[in-house]
Amino acid sequence: MDLNVLILPGDGIGVEVTREAVKVLRSVASAGNHRLRLSEGLLGGAAIHQTGTPFPDETREKALQADATLLGAVGLPEFDDAPPEKRPERGLLGIRKALEVYANLRPVRSYKALVDSSPLKNELVDGTDMIIVRELTGGLYYGTPRGISGTGPEERAVNTMVYTRPEIERVARMAFELARKRRKKVTSVDKSNVLENSQLWRRVVTEMAANYPDVTLNHILVDNCAMQLVLNPKRFDVVLTENLFGDILSDEGAVLAGSIGMLPSASIGSRRPSGAWTGLYEPVHGSAPDIAGQNKANPLGAIGSVAAMLEYSFGLTQEAQTVYGAIEAVLNSGRVTGDLKPFGPPATTSEVGDAVAAAFSAHTATA
Ligand code: NAD
Numbered sequence: 001m002d003l004n005v006l007i008l009p010g011d012g013i014g015v016e017v018t019r020e021a022v023k024v025l026r027s028v029a030s031a032g033n034h035r036l037r038l039s040e041g042l043l044g045g046a047a048i049h050q051t052g053t054p055f056p057d058e059t060r061e062k063a064l065q066a067d068a069t070l071l072g073a074v075g076l077p078e079f080d081d082a083p084p085e086k087r088p089e090r091g092l093l094g095i096r097k098a099l100e101v102y103a104n105l106r107p108v109r110s111y112k113a114l115v116d117s118s119p120l121k122n123e124l125v126d127g128t129d130m131i132i133v134r135e136l137t138g139g140l141y142y143g144t145p146r147g148i149s150g151t152g153p154e155e156r157a158v159n160t161m162v163y164t165r166p167e168i169e170r171v172a173r174m175a176f177e178l179a180r181k182r183r184k185k186v187t188s189v190d191k192s193n194v195l196e197n198s199q200l201w202r203r204v205v206t207e208m209a210a211n212y213p214d215v216t217l218n219h220i221l222v223d224n225c226a227m228q229l230v231l232n233p234k235r236f237d238v239v240l241t242e243n244l245f246g247d248i249l250s251d252e253g254a255v256l257a258g259s260i261g262m263l264p265s266a267s268i269g270s271r272r273p274s275g276a277w278t279g280l281y282e283p284v285h286g287s288a289p290d291i292a293g294q295n296k297a298n299p300l301g302a303i304g305s306v307a308a309m310l311e312y313s314f315g316l317t318q319e320a321q322t323v324y325g326a327i328e329a330v331l332n333s334g335r336v337t338g339d340l341k342p343f344g345p346p347a348t349t350s351e352v353g354d355a356v357a358a359a360f361s362a363h364t365a366t367a
Contacts, residue, residue, distance in 0.1 A: 003029055003314060004037045006066035008059065008095075011045040011088060012287025013297035013349075014072020017261075020299035020353025021070060021306045024326075027357040028310065028319050031364040039066065043095060044074025044088035044287075054091030060098050063280075067272075068313035069099070070305065071282035077289050088287075096136055101267035101280050102167070103174045104134040104246065105308070108233075108253035108263065113331040117258030117340050120230060128256050130236040131182070133175040134246025136267055138167045139197075141243050161197045163242065168204040174268075175240035176212040185237035187218045189225045189245055201242060225249060229256070250284060259339040260285045261298025266308035279313040281305040295348040298337040300327055303356050326359035 007022060009015040022038070029036035041059040048054050054074070063069050074088040084090060110118070110128040118125045143160030150156050172188075179186045188205045190198035202219055209217040220228065222245045228235065229252045241249060254260035263284035268277040283301030291297055307323035310316040330336070335355050338346035347355070 001032070001034045001314065001316075002037065002067075003034050004065075004067040005039075005309070006062050006069040007038055007040045008043040008063075008069060008071045009040070009046070010043050010072040010074040010287065011076050012073060012289050012292035013285075014044075014074065014287050016072075016292075016295065016297050016349045017283060017299040017302035018070060018072035020349060020356070021302040023353045023357045024303050024323060024360060025070075025306050025309075027360045028306070028316075028323065031361060032316070032319060043071065043091045045076035045079055047091055048079065048086065048088065054086070054088050055094035055098075059091075059095070063095055063099055067276070068279045068281060068309045069095070070302075070309065071095070071280060072302065073283065073285060073287040075287040075289070093141060095280060096267060097142070099267075099269060099278055099280055100137065101269040101278065102135060102137045103171050103268055104132075104136040105174075105178070105266045105268065105312075106132040106134065106246075106250045106253060106263060106284060107304075107308075108132065108250070108256055110256055111258070111262075111328060111331050113328070113334075114258035114262070114340060118256060120255060124231075124233065125256055128233040130233065130239055130253075131178060132239045132241070132246060132250045132253065133171065133178065134250060135163075135167065135171045135242045136246075137243075137269075138163050139243035161195070161242075161244075163197055163201060165200070165204055168201055169208060172205045172208045172240060175238050176208060176215050179215045179238040180212065183237040184215045185218070186215055187220055187225070187236055187239050189220055189222050189239060189241035189249065191222050191245075192219070193221060197242075205240065222249070226252065229253070254284070259298055261301050261337065261339050262304070263301045264304030264308050265301075266305065266312050268312055276315055277312045279309060281309040281313075295350060296338055296346070297349050298339050299349050299353050300330075300356070303327060303353070322360055322363050323356075325363060326356045329359040329363075330355045 143162040192198040267280040311320035
């Protein structure tokens with residue numbers, strides 16, 4: 001099979017974790033005799049440095065040509081005070097919109113070896129297995145009008161939260177379809193006691209549920225959801241929510257998984273003629289300027305994103321499961337980075353990447 005993948009290392013630890021994810025992707029390609037065609041592009045702060053813009057046209061073209069894109073992370077402190085169009089994060093919004101990846105899937109599961117890494121009690125965390133489906137190309141992050149205007153006491157800022165019925169329907173469909181392959185429960189998160197936007201969201205999701213009688217639908221307000229995620233995470237199977245709420249709630253998932261460095265994500269949109277999804281795959285974490293360049297970052301979220309790519313964009317479900325198995329084997333071996341290991345010498349980013357690639361190859365050699 002041809003695996004035509006664009007790599008966007010981005011900024012900070014994005015570069016380091018992506019290198020390890022590519023190592024694992026190479027092992028998968030070599031074990032399965034797949035032809036891996038990698039190209040590389042610029043996004044975020046690195047792109048601003050070299051081209052003056054966070055999302056250069058060349059990167060857009062490469063992403064549209066590729067079967068799938070693997071992204072590290074974007075963001076550099078030097079741009080913290082830059083105007084919005086000159087900030088690295090604008091590149092992220094740009095590529096999501098260009099690829100029309102409207103659903104961001106964020107699996108959150110607890111690994112046995114990591115229950116002690118979570119600040120929550122073991123019995124609360126152990127057995128957590130949910131997937132957060134976040135709408136990715138609408139809502140407050142894209143709505144217009146937006147901007148800051150006026151001066152002095154007249155200065156004001158506006159953002160607009162817009163959702164259309166079709167935007168809600170397509171992401172809800174994704175959540176219900178996913179639930180059918182899991183424990184058949186969808187929890188839809190909104191703020192319908194205050195926001196009209198959420199009232200439409202709740203009404204449309206409820207209507208969609210009629211097409212999925214085998215799936216149980218619950219609604220929950222976002223403030224209560226934030227609390228339930230840490231009080232009783234095992235109650236959740238598929239969590240469906242809009243862009244801003246999903247952004248915030250999925251970081252809470254880091255507490256359950258033991259570290260934000262553990263969390264992968266898949267952003268998917270339309271299907272190609274082959275039936276595979278157009279996809280953008282990236283760890284949930286950011287560029288972590290505090291540890292960048294030190295070979296300390298946990299690469300497992302990026303490596304898990306490769307597993308998601310194999311599953312959704314290439315239909316290589318078996319290989320994806322083997323990558324998840326290799327991650328678990330490395331966690332069980334205790335060869336992990338410092339975010340998961342408060343005591344004892346931690347492994348480096350590259351050692352963890354090597355270990356996962358080796359565990360993958362060892363498994364396929366004996367299979
Ligand atoms: P962050 O996720 O970069 O870091 C938060 C904390 O988690 C830091 O202490 C960091 O050291 C730690 N951390 C993150 N990833 C880790 C990993 N793989 N291994 C070990 N520790 C890890 O979030 P932030 O500090 O709020 O943001 C830093 C920059 O990243 C900002 O410019 C922000 O805009 C950007 N950002 C980008 C993305 C993205 O590219 N998708 C997402 C979030 C934040």
